[in-house]
Amino acid sequence: MKTYETKIEVLAKPMTAGEYNQEMGFQLRNAKGELYSEIETGYFIKVSGTVKWMPKEDFENEFKCVETWKDRLVIERDELLIRVTKLRDFINSKTFDHVSNKQGFLLREQLHYMQCYLDILNDRLTKLQEGVMWFEMDKIMIEQRHVDSVRKYLGEENLRYFRHLKGLKGEVFPVLKLNYHKKGVTAHPVGLREGMKIRNWMRVNFPEFTxxxxxxIEKLSEELINKAIIFE
Known part of the structure; x- marks a missing residue:
């Protein structure tokens, strides 16, 4: 047999089991045939011309609110995070060693773009929560000129290096040692070396960061690199 998936939209509102019993004129029972407590919280649901009641925990595990675009943005982010995590775990597993070079390269590229997509969704949600539409650190605005300058300073080879780190570990400044023979990247502590160089360069070239x-400055440099590695 094959596995299938379906997604349905329903209309729902909070309602206790007792309120549902009173409205429908009968007593709700669970799968074991036992009566629900009158005060048990749940949801009254309308779907495909029929109505039913579900306990609160069951309903919220199965359905997510999509009333506003913000609700849908959160769902989009959460679903993408699951996919990114699964792909990263696979790439870092021993099973990945058996993948062909071509497929391995494509999967790493896929992970990079998925991570960039995830970063953008997280950035949008953060700005919504903060009530601002752009990144701000101590009233210092990150402008396009900062991103352009960092890109020029790094060069395409180093940009690709940080994209690789982002796809591999989910961050641009992981403190770890990479295996050169397995991953094709020079082994050294990334966070200490590259991060320090970039932060020092930022202080020299941008007086507002001094x-x-x-x-x-660590948070700011990480945000700048994350923006710089996104393809124009």
């Missing part, structure tokens, strides 16, 4: 604390 007085930032170490913690803030």
């Amino acid at each position: 007085q930032l604390s170490q913690n803030k």
